Amino acid sequence: MIENNSHPAEPSYLTASRGIxxxxxxxxxxxxxxxxxxxxxxxxxxxxxxxxxLRMELFTAAGDLVDADTYNRLFTLHGAIMVFLVIIPAxxxxxxxxxxxxxxxxxxxxxxxxxxxxxxxxxxxAALLLVSMIxxxxxxxxxxxxPYSTSTSGPVAWALGGVFVLGFxxxxxxxxxxxxxxxxxxxxxxxxxxxxxxxxxxxTSAVQLLATPVLAIxxxxxxxxxxIGIGIFDPNLGGDPILFQHFFWxxxxxxxxxxxxxxxxxxxxxxxxxxxRPIFGYKGIALSSLSIAIVGSLVWGHHxxxxxxxxxxxxxxxxxxxxxxxxTAIKVxxxxxxxxxxxxxxxxxxxxxxxxxxxxxIGGLTGVVLGALSLDVHLHDTYFVVAxxxxxxxxxxxxxxxxxxxxxxPKIFGRMYPKKLASFTSILVFLxxxxxxxxxxxxxxxxxxxxxxxxxxxxxSLNQIATVGAVLLGLSLFVTLGYLVWGAIWxxxxxxxxxxxxxxxxxxxxxxxxxxxxxxxTVQGGPYDYPIRPTDLDTVGTxxxx
Amino acid sequence: MFKADFWFPTSxxxxxxxxxxxxxxxxxxxxxxxxxxMGAMIWFAYRYRAGQPINNDGPLPTHxxxxxVAWTLVPTAILGVIFVWGTRDYxxxxxxxxxxxxxxxTGQKWFxxxxxxxxxxxxxxxxxxxxxARIDGNPVGLVVPVNTPVKLVGSSVDVIHSIFIPAFRVxxxxxxxxxxxxxxxxxxxxxxxxxxxxxxxxxxxxxITKVSVVSETVFAEFMAKEQTKSVGPxxxxxxxxxxxxxxxxAITPATAGVGPSLHGLYGRSEPLTDGTxxxxxxxxxxxxxxxxxxxxxxxxxxxxxxYSGRLNEDELNALVLYIRGLGRDDGGAL
Numbered sequence: 001m002i003e004n005n006s007h008p009a010e011p012s013y014l015t016a017s018r019g020i021x022x023x024x025x026x027x028x029x030x031x032x033x034x035x036x037x038x039x040x041x042x043x044x045x046x047x048x049x050x051x052x053x054l055r056m057e058l059f060t061a062a063g064d065l066v067d068a069d070t071y072n073r074l075f076t077l078h079g080a081i082m083v084f085l086v087i088i089p090a091x092x093x094x095x096x097x098x099x100x101x102x103x104x105x106x107x108x109x110x111x112x113x114x115x116x117x118x119x120x121x122x123x124x125x126a127a128l129l130l131v132s133m134i135x136x137x138x139x140x141x142x143x144x145x146x147p148y149s150t151s152t153s154g155p156v157a158w159a160l161g162g163v164f165v166l167g168f169x170x171x172x173x174x175x176x177x178x179x180x181x182x183x184x185x186x187x188x189x190x191x192x193x194x195x196x197x198x199x200x201x202x203x204t205s206a207v208q209l210l211a212t213p214v215l216a217i218x219x220x221x222x223x224x225x226x227x228i229g230i231g232i233f234d235p236n237l238g239g240d241p242i243l244f245q246h247f248f249w250x251x252x253x254x255x256x257x258x259x260x261x262x263x264x265x266x267x268x269x270x271x272x273x274x275x276x277r278p279i280f281g282y283k284g285i286a287l288s289s290l291s292i293a294i295v296g297s298l299v300w301g302h303h304x305x306x307x308x309x310x311x312x313x314x315x316x317x318x319x320x321x322x323x324x325x326x327x328t329a330i331k332v333x334x335x336x337x338x339x340x341x342x343x344x345x346x347x348x349x350x351x352x353x354x355x356x357x358x359x360x361x362i363g364g365l366t367g368v369v370l371g372a373l374s375l376d377v378h379l380h381d382t383y384f385v386v387a388x389x390x391x392x393x394x395x396x397x398x399x400x401x402x403x404x405x406x407x408x409x410p411k412i413f414g415r416m417y418p419k420k421l422a423s424f425t426s427i428l429v430f431l432x433x434x435x436x437x438x439x440x441x442x443x444x445x446x447x448x449x450x451x452x453x454x455x456x457x458x459x460x461s462l463n464q465i466a467t468v469g470a471v472l473l474g475l476s477l478f479v480t481l482g483y484l485v486w487g488a489i490w491x492x493x494x495x496x497x498x499x500x501x502x503x504x505x506x507x508x509x510x511x512x513x514x515x516x517x518x519x520x521x522t523v524q525g526g527p528y529d530y531p532i533r534p535t536d537l538d539t540v541g542t543x544x545x546x
Numbered sequence: 547m548f549k550a551d552f553w554f555p556t557s558x559x560x561x562x563x564x565x566x567x568x569x570x571x572x573x574x575x576x577x578x579x580x581x582x583x584m585g586a587m588i589w590f591a592y593r594y595r596a597g598q599p600i601n602n603d604g605p606l607p608t609h610x611x612x613x614x615v616a617w618t619l620v621p622t623a624i625l626g627v628i629f630v631w632g633t634r635d636y637x638x639x640x641x642x643x644x645x646x647x648x649x650x651x652t653g654q655k656w657f658x659x660x661x662x663x664x665x666x667x668x669x670x671x672x673x674x675x676x677x678x679a680r681i682d683g684n685p686v687g688l689v690v691p692v693n694t695p696v697k698l699v700g701s702s703v704d705v706i707h708s709i710f711i712p713a714f715r716v717x718x719x720x721x722x723x724x725x726x727x728x729x730x731x732x733x734x735x736x737x738x739x740x741x742x743x744x745x746x747x748x749x750x751x752x753x754i755t756k757v758s759v760v761s762e763t764v765f766a767e768f769m770a771k772e773q774t775k776s777v778g779p780x781x782x783x784x785x786x787x788x789x790x791x792x793x794x795x796a797i798t799p800a801t802a803g804v805g806p807s808l809h810g811l812y813g814r815s816e817p818l819t820d821g822t823x824x825x826x827x828x829x830x831x832x833x834x835x836x837x838x839x840x841x842x843x844x845x846x847x848x849x850x851x852x853y854s855g856r857l858n859e860d861e862l863n864a865l866v867l868y869i870r871g872l873g874r875d876d877g878g879a880l
Binding site for chain 1: 554555562568580587594595596597598608610613618621625629632633634635637639640705712716717718721722743747750752754855
């Protein structure tokens with residue numbers, strides 16, 4: 001408390017400097033995180049509105065709201081925006097950027113300027129995608145399968161350029177995080193005293209660093225094929241379209257781990273803090289992140305069971321796919337076991353933990369269905385797959401991210417959102433999510449292929465339920481956005497440690513000062529050494545632990 | 547909900563009879579694990595809600611080896627069963643019987659063409675043609691006899707499409723410049739949906755037709771009266787002559803010419819210059835015409851020009867059928 005009083009007027013990172021330039025050219029990881037937050041939120045709204053139009057179009061079996069080509073461009077944009085501009089950067093670039101140095105007890109990331117460059121590169125990539133949108137947009141699907149993508153008209157090369165550029169942002173962020181975790185942990189923070197979010201971000205960064213260059217190369221080759229006709233993937237030019245699919249999924253399957261691993265980390269933090277109890281199976285969770293990253297890089301061929309790849313390859317990929325399910329199951333069991341004999345707060349972050357666990361389990365277990373070769377033949381490229389990956393990517397990654405925003409919101413903005421409204425809205429999100437996506441399992445297993453502008457009449461009632469659900473889900477998410485923004489500006493002032501967290505980010509002021517801590521914090525124990533002792537809370541705001 | 551009929555159209559493919567059972571098995575596994583995990587989560591959330599007096603049954607457990615080993619091994623075992631089950635059925639669904647009736651499937655923006663080389667019949671399943679077939683009282687779309695193993699050999703003339711027959715649990719991508727194979731044996735007469743499952747542009751969702759499973763008698767009658775002729779080995783012989791193939795390749799068991807003799811080639815293992823061997827199947831024949839440099843038979847030079855862009859899909863298919871029949875006892879008939 002003495003430390004705290006000696007810095008009575010120290011401004012927070014939000015007020016330390018003013019003006020638009022002080023934001024756009026900041027090297028403060030916290031401001032960069034907030035800029036990513038604004039950008040990804042805008043893109044998520046864009047992608048969400050596109051999804052709304054798609055659902056409206058699918059309300060009836062006949063194509064009536066937009067024409068077929070527009071529909072094809074809309075679902076392509078929805079996918080590309082959500083994958084490349086929202087889910088891949090959301091958790092690492094928003095929550096990771098803001099929280100990672102604070103959790104480590106560091107002043108910033110290892111390379112602050114590189115971190116700013118990552119943001120600028122991200123915006124450049126986003127701008128290229130938006131240019132392609134303005135130029136009439138492209139209709140390849142976010143998967144860019146050849147030879148369709150080399151033969152269709154439209155500004156495909158611009159979009160590919162955007163994806164290429166965005167990849168570098170991802171690579172540089174990954175590099176930055178890895179170096180920061182290696183070199184800038186606070187004194188006393190051994191690897192196994194790191195908060196689990198850091199383990200998850202470490203595994204994520206490794207995948208970003210190793211897999212993203214393959215995407216860049218693939219996209220580059222595709223642009224060469226499209227622009228000057230070098231035959232690499234197009235069989236009419238002597239190329240091999242299945243090679244493209246291998247290259248594409250060699251990145252894009254690990255990319256789903258780029259999306260979901262940070263979510264796992266966020267859940268680990270929230271479940272322990274909001275149950276006020278040590279995490280169960282710390283090492284199991286930490287090491288399963290790494291094994292998911294490794295095994296997850298070897299399962300890409302399960303996207304290609306019906307592509308014409310060899311039967312033997314399919315068998316191997318199916319085997320490895322089941323292997324990756326085991327560490328994921330271990331995590332889920334450990335999170336639930338963490339609740340045992342806890343002091344469970346039904347706070348909004350905990351509500352999102354429950355939402356995540358329910359939705360992610362459905363997503364994961366339907367992944368087991370798709371991993372089975374015989375069933376995948378029928379279900380591949382149907383709405384069953386659409387439902388599965390929305391359960392995993394939205395029900396898993398996005399729900400954990402939104403939960404994480406609720407968890408760190410008071411730290412980021414120093415103010416609290418209305419908690420009761422937030423908990424209530426989380427239930428609406430859960431219900432409307434299931435109403436939107438559960439019917440898709442059924443309509444898919446009954447045979448409705450994905451990317452269909454029109455469909456046969458017998459699929460209509462399930463589609464109508466999904467559309468109504470999507471409207472409700474959209475409304476619930478707008479309410480969420482509304483109270484979060486309200487809370488950030490007008491909400492009650494939050495204390496430095498509103499949830500009684502033990503990791504280092506809770507030991508500095510909310511919002512943190514520009515340089516995070518007044519002194520170098522040191523660590524004497526693990527991040528989940530609950531039950532909390534009064535001395536753990538004494539140090540609030542000083543940046544110096546007890 | 548625990549009957550396959552709730553989730554799937556009724557299966558009428560003799561080769562896919564295990565898949566629905568596997569789905570129901572996984573559904574039970576899902577339900578039981580959801581009940582255990584969600585049940586524990588909800589119970590703990592209620593029982594240990596904040597504000598309850600803290601019980602002092604000793605330190606809070608942070609790990610438990612036995613429990614952790616159990617929840618690693620049990621899912622591993624269950625997943626192992628699912629893997630074996632799925633792989634067994636997949637193998638059965640993927641490998642056609644040797645005596646299966648062959649039908650050529652050609653995907654094209656945005657309709658399917660089905661060729662019956664044995665019957666020299668072609669069905670172009672455009673929406674207009676299907677409508678006409680209905681008016682004429684003919685079976686619509688892909689017409690197959692009941693209780694007969696069928697081998698679909700697919701290719702595409704433009705982008706990737708995928709033939710998807712939900713009632714058969716069959717899906718296979720068709721690609722330009724190569725053949726992919728799928729198989730089924732329909733067990734019930736009737737009309738079933740056939741969709742394109744790989745996104746192919748504007749009318750992707752319009753690239754749908756029917757599979758008509760008919761009795762063998764009806765099938766034979768339909769084949770006999772259907773007037774649209776397919777391409778067959780005889781057309782291939784014409785392509786062979788007009789493209790100058792005979793300049794280098796003998797069709798008799800001749801001694802080595804400029805290129806290898808094609809007599810008895812199909813189905814044989816060919817030694818290559820790089821020391822490996824290749825099975826001379828349809829894909830090999832096709833590739834050797836379109837990309838002759840890709841795989842060169844031992845003892846020959848890399849001198850053959852590519853026919854890429856010089857033969858259309860029909861000519862190529864006919865040529866492959868012709869070469870396939872060379873040196874066979876049945877004189878090239880299928």
